[in-house]
Amino acid sequence: MGKNIVQKIFGAHLVKGELKKGEQVSLRVDEVYTQDATGTMAWLQFEAMGLERVKIPCVVSYVDHNMIQSNHMNPDDHLFLQTAAARFGAWFSKPGNGICHQVNLERFARPGWIALGTDSHTPTNGGMGMIAIGVGGLDAATVMAGMPFEMKMPEVVLVRLTGRLKRPWVTAMDVILELLRRLTVKGGVGKIFEYGGPGVSDLNVTERATITNMGAELGATTSVFPADDRTAHFLRAQGREKDFSALGADDDAGYDDVVEIDLGSLEPLTAQPHSPDSVVPVREVAGRKVNQVCIGSCTNSSYQAMRAVASILRGKRVAEHVSLHINPGSKQVYEMIARDGSLSDMIAAGARMLEASCGPCIGMGGSPGTGHVSVRSYNRNFRGRCGNKDAFVFLANPLVCAAVAVKGEITDPSGTEIPVEEFSEPDTVIVNDNMLIAPLKDGSGIEIIKGPNIKDVPLKDPVGDEIRAEVLIKLGDNVTTDDIMPAGSQILPFRSNIPAISEYVFYNIDPTFAERAKKAKGHGGGIIVGGENYGQGSSREHAAIAPMYLGVVTVIAKSFARIHRANLINFGILPLSFSNAEDMDRIESGDVLVISGVRDALAASQQYRVTNATKGFDFTVVSDLSGRERDLMLSGGLLPFVKTRLS
């Protein structure tokens, strides 16, 4: 049988293991990139490994999240990252150069590569025909140290595209919203989505990247498109034609599953508050008054999308009661819309232009008011993520967003007379890399500068033989890492200071959590109980490190999201699943649970008997850790484990 794209790329990078679904595989990695909000931890961890230099061909450190600089903390982090990059041989993308995924697609991504990024939207690069996977900072640091990346071989699902999009009002965003509508936020767990079929040629690279970007919302490991003529065109425009190589699935390639989408059948869609899979046609919610519109982010920031947005705004006025924020994804796109006059059209219409950074997407400014409705061309609308848990965020394609900004209410512009121009991907772009700093040949003399907010990464003792701990909180399904460790302008600046940020764990759900956890820490620690898909969303390992710092010893859930599960293990928190999901109903917050023989069970059966000492009954839980993951748990986490291997 022929090979699919995933098998081809994995096969070319395989260090150990067999490419069979569910098998543990070790892969060689071509690129690692970090962003500032997760990168400070990654680089502190890399430093703690004691190496002279990164050991893989390409490492890039981006700064895009923590950009508000309301005090010393953000600029101190930026300087730390810049000096660490210089010291250890990485590229540095200065604040203002753009959002990591967009810049990486433009300047570094290559067909056939494997990249890891310390951000869950790293799969954006899958639009370029490469495997790009979001991981926690410590996993990234370990690979930068030269170790292969280990993972369980996911299922490969073919998304077969046919037909042509009904442009201009239906865009690539509607393709991924349709998949979310069908498959939900947990429909992609343990899967890679590989796109194929005749419809692929209808989409250019940045459109493909919109789809692979938001594939993260399916919980997928990653998503990938073939590398074809359109890929070659994109790379040529970037002056990088030498980075092109064609890549496609063999005609007789096999897949674990197939999903069919007729692009021509799609209409403008929107994800309603508060989940990216709560998708309906825009027309079904038309007429709802809107207070804010945000366009841009790493999901929808291509030059042609921005130009189309400008064409809708040209000569118009943003509605009186609407605040329109635009954050183009990269300096390249920003400079191009400035030079061609699109930026003037946006400003003239009344848009509030933001820098090329994450901004309102992660609540770094631009939060909507109480009870307000915000319509965004972004990828996540979890409650509270925008910086206000009493706001309502809808997600839609950027052209719909622009029409909504003018109209002042949710509107489906397709079939209306609203003027809009269509643009294809440009043949040439402005290449100006003056905010990208190349790695030094020898950085050994560079001093790494750490401001007062940058604290060492705390460590944990190896898991003990008995867990006797209190259930601190019991939650439902699809708990996000934004729920566990919120972002926003008040909290995000503490990303390099675990003691400080830990005060905010579960802050939007239960502000007493940190206090109670610290009390429980003195009596054996705390337990978190969750439902299905616990920890979906971001790669932020703070959602594991901060609870670990507060004394959380285990999370018992019905199931876990991939990146968060890995982060828990990396920081020595045991992820356990209920053998019988109904047992969750018998547990309450405040119960004390006792698990004996933990280390033996971990090393052998991975089945554990739990006694609810408060209510007096027993139940069983299981872990499904690989051999390496068990070793990590027994060593107290990945950092102590790696240090012993490197020394």
Ligand code: MIC
């Ligand atoms: C996000 O979109 O949730 C973030 C903020 O980019 C995160 C990373 C972070 O929390 O720093 C992600 O996607 O992994």
Ligand code: SF4
């Ligand atoms: Fe930044 Fe938002 Fe993209 Fe995350 S999803 S990288 S916060 S723009």
